[in-house]
Structure formats: C-alpha cells, structure tokens
Amino acid sequence: MTPEDLSRIIVDTLAALQAEGALSLADGLPSTVTVERPRQKGHGDYATNVALQLAKKAGSNPRAFAELVAARLGDAEGVAGVEVAGPGFLNITVDAGAQGTVAADIVSAGETYGASDAFAGERINLEFVSANPTGPLHLGGVRWAAVGDALGRIFTMTGADVTREYYFNDHGAQIDRFSGSLLASARQRPVPEDGYGGQYIHDIAAAVVEKRPEVLELDDEAAREVFREVGVDMMFAEIKQSLHDFGVDFDVFFHEDDLHRSGAVGRAIERLTELGNTYVEDGATWLATEKFGDDKDRVIIKSDGKGAYLSGDLAYYLDKRERGFDRCFIMLGADHHGYVARMMAMCAAFGDQPHVNLEILIGQMVNLLRDGEPLRMSKRAGTVVTIDDLVEAIGVDASRYALARYHSDSPIDIDLDLWSRASNDNPVYTVQYAHARVSSLMRNAADLGVEATSHPALLAHEKEGELLRSLAEFPRVVKAAAELREPHRVARYLEGLAGTYHRFYDSCRVLPRGDEETSDLHRARLLLVDATRIVLANGLGLLGVTAPERM
Known part of the structure; x- marks a missing residue:
C-alpha cells in the first residue's frame, strides 16, 4: 500500500461518514489528503493530519473528528490499526499483506515506476546552460547542465512534453572580443586588453588558420570576420561535444541573431504597444515595467x-x-x-502570468576543492575551471550527481578527493554500490534457480516493512521534485533508500543456504530486492547517472 492508496482510502472513509450524516464538510470533500511516514518509530507506518485540517469546517474539534475517522478507517481493507495521537493526528498501521503488494507493483511497472500525470498535457521549454561560445564551459554552466537535464527527465516522468533549449548568443560584444583574441593569437600579438586568454584560444586560432590558411593574408577587419565565422563554430562544436559526453543533449539551439534578422524584435514591441505597455520618451521606446513590479521602466529601443x-x-x-x-x-x-523582476514584469506586460508561464531559476557558485584548497585555474582555459576539468577529476557520474545533489540556489563545494573515493562517505558511490549489490544478489538467485514471486503477507519483518515503505515513497518524491523544481530531492531519497536496503539485507536472509530448501519467504524477499533494484535504477536515471551492475 502506497501513501496515495491510503489517501484514497481516507477520502473514501470521509465520503462514507458524510453520506451517513456522521459529519458534514462545508466546502465538500477533499480530493486527496496528506499521508506521510512518521518521524518516530512506534507511531505506525503512516500518519495524517487530516483531522487538524478539516475539523473546523465540520464544526468539530480535531480530536473528536480524528476519533470518528479512526473508528471507521480501522475497518478498511489493508488497515491493521489506527491510533489517535496528540491534538488529532492519526497514526496508521498497515496490514503486512497490503504493504507487501508494493514490491509486486514496482516489478510490474518496471521503468515506469515513479511516473505520474502531474504535468500531463503541459509543454515545457527548459532553457539552460546557454553559455556564450567564447571559451570552454565553466563550472556555473556545468551545474545547470546537470540540474537542467535532471529536471527535464523529472518533468518527462511526470507527464510533460519537454524541450531542452540552448540560447546561442551570437549577437553581442563578447563575440567581438573572442574573434579579436583569435586574431591576436594568429598574428602572434599580445592578448587584447578586453580579450580572452588561455591555451584554448591558441588551439582554435591555429585550427582556423589550418582550415582557412588565406586568413593570414587578409587585413585585420576581414580576418576578424573569418575568425568570427569559423572560430565561433569551432568553439560551439566543442561545447556541444563536452555536453554530449556529459550526457546532456539539446533539442533546440536557438541563435540570437535569428531574432534580429527575422523581425521578431519588432513584432514583440508591436504586440506590447497594442497592449498599451510601451511609450516613447526622449526619442527612445520604453516598456512600462514599473507597473508590473519592476523597480523602473526599461528602454527597449534606444x-x-x-x-x-x-x-x-x-x-x-x-x-x-x-x-x-x-x-x-x-x-x-x-x-x-x-534580472528576475524585469523579466517577470515583461511576462506580465504580455498578459501572461509571472512564475507560471515564465519561471527563472537561479544557480549559485560551485567551488572545487583539492586537498582542502580551492581549485581556481584550468590547464587549458587559464582563468576558470571547466567541465572537462571536473570530469577528468571525478568522472561523469560523480560530477552529475554532485552538482544535482544540492538545492540549486545554494553554493556548493565539491571535494574532489571525496567524490573520487570508493567509500561510503561518497554519496554517489553509496547509491551505485547499493544497485550493484542488489544486481549481484539477483545474479546469484538466478544461478541457484530461485525465482522472485509475490507472497506479500510474508513480508512482515520490521526491516522489510521499512524497505517497502521507503520504496512506496518514490513516486511522491519524483512528483515533489517536479513541483518544487528540486532534483536534489531524488538524490537524497536514493541515499536514504540505499541505507534502508543495507539494513534490510543485514537482518533478512534472502537466499537459501547450503542444502536449505527454497521457501516462499525467500521468493518474496527476492521480489523485494528486485523492486529495490528498479527504484535505484529509475532514480539514478532521473539524475542522468548510470546504475552499474558490478563495481
């Protein structure tokens, strides 16, 4: 029995009590109620505060409301007992047979376990990374590569139609500085005062010259255009390849230049003018953003x-x-x-709903530590640490997991020594090792000819119950990660699940020993192990991290 199953049972119980006239809810019945795992042992398998939420609407006090619900809920199929605690909490114990069905449900669902229709029918555009192609991808962009791609996977699993988009800024002054830096390298001149340094500039300049040797015969202005055209493409191809090797691919690469060449800017301003949200002053065209919450109006045409x-x-x-x-x-x-307030004001100026039609997520700084000291320089980029530096140090899996494990609006320090270590203090190793351990047990079972079958009532051990309840939480974790835009919830859940599995394994013998006859309990526990394997793999997949079968 999952929390969602129990929520439906409680709603059905409220409906029956209302139909009998035992209670009357002024605003009608809720569609769902909150069901959570209690924080303390001895408080049942699940808990709900439904009485505290609804008692006033029913003209009752919370404890009396809870006692009324408890008396009826205790008779529901799959519920072993209900206790009223404190001011009106309901602590619910689930029948072992009802709880045990979770394992079979997970194995039946396989790769789809954890999916929902929470965002079904919604088309979502995720724009992330979008680093200017003026150098290798630095750590800030890498963080968004990991978090953005994980969020895309989570939205997809909750029913959304997701497009990953990279906004290619090929219209700004930074591109001019980049092409000027390439030119300076090719001419063996010093780096321009506002230019870019690093070995990568020399590498790309040399590659452009090799591809277009005539560039050295051109005057500076013409040569600069060649370096812009060819060099930017080379730099962007390198960024794309680094992202692909990191497991991140985009559906759309959108060029800023296209907006200006297609007349899209003029059409947008025309739309805003039709809506009465622009005005002309001092020869400039302004967008009236202050009335939509910005600190001042903004010039859009100088x-x-x-x-x-x-x-x-x-x-x-x-x-x-x-x-x-x-x-x-x-x-x-x-x-x-x-930047957020003006963008939300812009959204409102178009008649849209800020923080709904447009959402902006902020990612904080990432620092790499080696031997306790910050790592600040890249061998190739010179002034910044890049995606390739991180992957070289700890690998793709550890990099993606480490970057997605924390709330994106929190600064993080990544200890390269810790994240490259094969030990339990390395979070990604802990989760991947749990999956490998489960996979090994499944192989051993196959060698012994033991098949996993469903005998839910036999999974009555305390550690079996803990593991079943943890597995049942996964769909809700995925849904919450989507609703709150927080992929780190999946990582933290997986670490907890790995620990719960190890405690189960240490207490519950799964496979028969020696000449011991295979029992239905062995088969039931093997099904529980297989369910754990599926959830670990599905969770790691949402983070773009592999689920190894051997380590």
Whole structure:
C-alpha cells in the first residue's frame, strides 16, 4: 500500500461518514489528503493530519473528528490499526499483506515506476546552460547542465512534453572580443586588453588558420570576420561535444541573431504597444515595467534606433510562447538575481502570468576543492575551471550527481578527493554500490534457480516493512521534485533508500543456504530486492547517472 492508496482510502472513509450524516464538510470533500511516514518509530507506518485540517469546517474539534475517522478507517481493507495521537493526528498501521503488494507493483511497472500525470498535457521549454561560445564551459554552466537535464527527465516522468533549449548568443560584444583574441593569437600579438586568454584560444586560432590558411593574408577587419565565422563554430562544436559526453543533449539551439534578422524584435514591441505597455520618451521606446513590479521602466529601443539588451529577451520569450510552450524556464547564474523582476514584469506586460508561464531559476557558485584548497585555474582555459576539468577529476557520474545533489540556489563545494573515493562517505558511490549489490544478489538467485514471486503477507519483518515503505515513497518524491523544481530531492531519497536496503539485507536472509530448501519467504524477499533494484535504477536515471551492475 502506497501513501496515495491510503489517501484514497481516507477520502473514501470521509465520503462514507458524510453520506451517513456522521459529519458534514462545508466546502465538500477533499480530493486527496496528506499521508506521510512518521518521524518516530512506534507511531505506525503512516500518519495524517487530516483531522487538524478539516475539523473546523465540520464544526468539530480535531480530536473528536480524528476519533470518528479512526473508528471507521480501522475497518478498511489493508488497515491493521489506527491510533489517535496528540491534538488529532492519526497514526496508521498497515496490514503486512497490503504493504507487501508494493514490491509486486514496482516489478510490474518496471521503468515506469515513479511516473505520474502531474504535468500531463503541459509543454515545457527548459532553457539552460546557454553559455556564450567564447571559451570552454565553466563550472556555473556545468551545474545547470546537470540540474537542467535532471529536471527535464523529472518533468518527462511526470507527464510533460519537454524541450531542452540552448540560447546561442551570437549577437553581442563578447563575440567581438573572442574573434579579436583569435586574431591576436594568429598574428602572434599580445592578448587584447578586453580579450580572452588561455591555451584554448591558441588551439582554435591555429585550427582556423589550418582550415582557412588565406586568413593570414587578409587585413585585420576581414580576418576578424573569418575568425568570427569559423572560430565561433569551432568553439560551439566543442561545447556541444563536452555536453554530449556529459550526457546532456539539446533539442533546440536557438541563435540570437535569428531574432534580429527575422523581425521578431519588432513584432514583440508591436504586440506590447497594442497592449498599451510601451511609450516613447526622449526619442527612445520604453516598456512600462514599473507597473508590473519592476523597480523602473526599461528602454527597449534606444534613441539611436538600436535595440537595448531587453529587446532580445522580449522577442525570445514571445517566440517561445508562439511555439506553444505553456511554461518557459530560464536557468541563470547567481549574478542574475536583479534580472528576475524585469523579466517577470515583461511576462506580465504580455498578459501572461509571472512564475507560471515564465519561471527563472537561479544557480549559485560551485567551488572545487583539492586537498582542502580551492581549485581556481584550468590547464587549458587559464582563468576558470571547466567541465572537462571536473570530469577528468571525478568522472561523469560523480560530477552529475554532485552538482544535482544540492538545492540549486545554494553554493556548493565539491571535494574532489571525496567524490573520487570508493567509500561510503561518497554519496554517489553509496547509491551505485547499493544497485550493484542488489544486481549481484539477483545474479546469484538466478544461478541457484530461485525465482522472485509475490507472497506479500510474508513480508512482515520490521526491516522489510521499512524497505517497502521507503520504496512506496518514490513516486511522491519524483512528483515533489517536479513541483518544487528540486532534483536534489531524488538524490537524497536514493541515499536514504540505499541505507534502508543495507539494513534490510543485514537482518533478512534472502537466499537459501547450503542444502536449505527454497521457501516462499525467500521468493518474496527476492521480489523485494528486485523492486529495490528498479527504484535505484529509475532514480539514478532521473539524475542522468548510470546504475552499474558490478563495481
């Protein structure tokens, strides 16, 4: 029995009591009630505060309401007992047979276990990373690669139609600085004052010259354009390859230049003008964002007729909405906190709902530590640590897990020594080792000819119950991770599940020893082990981390 199953039973109990006239809820019956695992042992298998929430609406006090529900709920199929605690909490003990069916349900569902329709019918655009192609992908972008891709997987598992999008800024001054740096390298000149340094600049400049040797015969202006055209493509191809090797692929690469060439900026401003949200002052066109919560109005077309930075954002957001996306996510670095209010005001100016049609997630800084000291320099990039530096140090799996394990709005320190260690203080090793251990047990069972079969009533041991309840939590964890935009919840759940499995294994013999005859209890426990394998694999898959069968 899952928490969702028990929630339905409680709602049915309330419906029966209301139909009999034993209680009357002024606002009608709830569609669901909150059911949670109690924090303390001895408080049953599950707990609910439904009486505290509904008693006032029923014209009752919480404890009397709880006692009324408890008397009826105790007779429900699969419920072994109900206790009223404190001011009106219900502590519920589930029949072992009802709880034991969870294992069979998980094995039957397989890769789909944990899925739901929480976001069914919604088209979601996830824009993340979007680093300018002026150098290798640095740690801030790598964090969003791990978190954004995991969030996409979680949204997909909860029913959404997800598009991963990379916004390619090929229209700004940074590209000019990048092409100028390549030119300087090719001409063997010093790095420009506002340019980019690092070995990668020399590598790409040399590659451009090899591909287009005539570039050295051109004047600086013409040569700069060649370095822009070819060098940016080379740098972007390298970023794409690094992301692909990291397990992150995008559905759409959107070029900022396309917005300006297609007239999308003008169409966006025209739409906002029709809505009465622009005005002209001092020769410039302004967007009236202050009335939508921004600290001031914003210039969108400067007095010289050129688009301000925000003009591209207007066009890009409208383009996404016109492509049919219900929710548009933008994932930004910590230095963009001040950017949120104007973007939400822009969303409202289009007649949309801020934080619904548009959501902005902020990712804080990532620091790498080696021997307790910050790692600040890359061999190749010079001034920043890159995706390749991180992967070289601890591998793709540990990198993705470490970056997705924490709330994205919290700064994190990644201890390279810890995350490369094959020990239980390494979180990704702990979870992957649990999966490998489970897989090994399943192989041993196959060698012995022991088949997993369902005998739910036999799974009555305390540690079996703990493992079953932990497995039953997975769908709710996935749903919460989607609703709260917090993939780290999946990682923390998996670590708890790994510990619960090890305690079960240490207390409950799964396979027969020696000449011992295989019993139905062995088969039932093997089914529970297989269910654990599935949940560990599904959870790791949501984080883009492999589930090894051997370690």
